[in-house]
Amino acid sequence: MFNPRKFILQTIMVTLLAVTMSMKPEQVNGQGGIEVENPNVVINFGQTITFQARIKTPIPTRQVSLLFRGINEDVTRVETLQVAEDGSVSFTYDASLNIFPPFSWIVFWFQATRNDNITYTSAPTQFQYKDDRFPWRYNTQANITVNWYAGDDAFGAAAVDAAGAGMLAMNEILLISLSDPIEVYIYSNISDQQNTLLLGGEEWSGGHANPKLGVALVAIAPGPSQSIEMETKIPHELAHIMLYRSLGDKYARQPTWLIEGIASMVELYPNPDYARALDIASRNNSLLAFDDLCASFPADAGSAFLAYAQSQSFVTYIRNSFGTSGLGRLTNSYSDGFSCELGATNALGAPLSQLDARWRESVLGQNVTGVAMRNLAPFVLLMVLVLVVPIWGAINMLSQRRKDGSQPK
Numbered sequence: 001m002f003n004p005r006k007f008i009l010q011t012i013m014v015t016l017l018a019v020t021m022s023m024k025p026e027q028v029n030g031q032g033g034i035e036v037e038n039p040n041v042v043i044n045f046g047q048t049i050t051f052q053a054r055i056k057t058p059i060p061t062r063q064v065s066l067l068f069r070g071i072n073e074d075v076t077r078v079e080t081l082q083v084a085e086d087g088s089v090s091f092t093y094d095a096s097l098n099i100f101p102p103f104s105w106i107v108f109w110f111q112a113t114r115n116d117n118i119t120y121t122s123a124p125t126q127f128q129y130k131d132d133r134f135p136w137r138y139n140t141q142a143n144i145t146v147n148w149y150a151g152d153d154a155f156g157a158a159a160v161d162a163a164g165a166g167m168l169a170m171n172e173i174l175l176i177s178l179s180d181p182i183e184v185y186i187y188s189n190i191s192d193q194q195n196t197l198l199l200g201g202e203e204w205s206g207g208h209a210n211p212k213l214g215v216a217l218v219a220i221a222p223g224p225s226q227s228i229e230m231e232t233k234i235p236h237e238l239a240h241i242m243l244y245r246s247l248g249d250k251y252a253r254q255p256t257w258l259i260e261g262i263a264s265m266v267e268l269y270p271n272p273d274y275a276r277a278l279d280i281a282s283r284n285n286s287l288l289a290f291d292d293l294c295a296s297f298p299a300d301a302g303s304a305f306l307a308y309a310q311s312q313s314f315v316t317y318i319r320n321s322f323g324t325s326g327l328g329r330l331t332n333s334y335s336d337g338f339s340c341e342l343g344a345t346n347a348l349g350a351p352l353s354q355l356d357a358r359w360r361e362s363v364l365g366q367n368v369t370g371v372a373m374r375n376l377a378p379f380v381l382l383m384v385l386v387l388v389v390p391i392w393g394a395i396n397m398l399s400q401r402r403k404d405g406s407q408p409k
């Protein structure tokens, strides 16, 4: 069936691809004194990046350098190149030692100093440091491109749908942009994904988003549980990217329980194991204090799982009690630099510890007030003793005085 929206998107993609391709190999940058022909890169993901070009100058050069950096980096690497007789240059960068994040963009350009001491700089060329070990296929809708290599067309279409639904869920929490591109890469298993992150110098965690790059990596195997996994993992990772785009640098100031809680809340399929974990921890009195989930989540898998379950339930409770605007006030408050405990007071009128207690009472059915009273019992006894003993003494003294006063002085 003819789908006009798909047709337009495909046309745009093909045009973009044609523009990119035509820019790459035949690019000649005459910057007055040098020409750089065919600047290109050969990526061996996780191993090497080879930069190649042909430098042409009417006057012989004294020195030719390659300059490159990650698009979000401040530091530019500079390498002096040997120029062959025909002007060709090549430099192989060891990407296993000096790592670039997977799917990040790298920009490179050349500088040539001629024998007459004039230095020329070529125009920059950008490329994406793609994990090229898999035959990626892609499907784009609006600003989201989903890439996958295992699974059929329906797999890709289902992933795009899950991403769209995740964006809608997130749109209820904050105003999202549909213009900045987002890329989702679906690995077919965790070890492929983990490998990519290791080669890219990042530690593995269940899913993974690089909010700054607008890239999310997830592991989903084609099969009967693919829909559930797509509807949980993809919206979760997209939420991280959307939150980062909305908060900018202040994203880093937010407590972990809040960021992970929001990301887990927009998962489209509720995780039944979360409810079970909460129930067990509540009964065993082994719930984690939210105050301990501000900077990071626990390292061990079991506690981390409980941390996700608690955060999802807690943030949902906050949203139900204070509305989406309450959540907004909370992120603003933490953006302003309030501490984990007092940010809640500022935004919602109650400190974090008190919200924690209310959540335990109203969501988990704990009798926090009763527990608090039981915990206070020894102090109450002590207070009674501290107060009663002197009172007793005073009464004693008074009655003694009265006796004494009844007698003539």
Ligand SMILES: [Zn+2]
Binding pocket: 236, 240, 260, 263
């Ligand atoms: Zn997360």
